[in-house]
Amino acid sequence: KNQVEQSPQSLIILEGKNCTLQCNYTVSPFSNLRWYKQDTGRGPVSLTIMTFSENTKSNGRYTATLDADTKQSSLHITASQLSDSASYICVVSGAGGSYIPTFGRGTSLIVHP
């Protein structure tokens, strides 16, 4: 069964600090992995998307890494800001004709001043 596990479930950091969120998956065969940011009361917004051949991808202060061999991904946030407080969701899609994305349960990040 395809699964996406994220850790930690929640995280509290001080403004200006860095943090790293983890995503492990069992989806196979693999097509792509996406990180989304979901602000409270809003829909998720895509941060990065990586395919099998990509190891890292950046979007401003957000940097995602992918190790397709160990089936792990991380999202690193540099110099956190209050506006980074949100839920971060890892989504993995399989290859093949039947495409159904598998969602992680998200990491809730709170950035304190």
Added chain:
Amino acid sequence: DTAVSQTPKYLVTQMGNDKSIKCEQNLGHDTMYWYKQDSKKFLKIMFSYNNKELIINETVPNRFSPKSPDKAHLNLHINSLELGDSAVYFCASSQSVRQPQHFGDGTRLSIL
């Protein structure tokens, strides 16, 4: 300018009623989706349409019926609402099934 818009934003109704949620996207995307996000914030795909054709239909009760009149619209009709239907329903669209999805801001459904 809203890329994916859902209406209504809030929906409060009684058990047993029938209700519809509308979704429209102005991005020219071919694929649209409906998701359910439960109280624990877990997003689960319900349906996906590509060019008005159903391509994903997860184990959703028959009371839920999506309708795509054209590729810019995907509406969700729910019959005989139950307490367990209370959730936030998100519509999304993407250029293709392998491209990032653009989400609406959700419809908060509360069943009394």
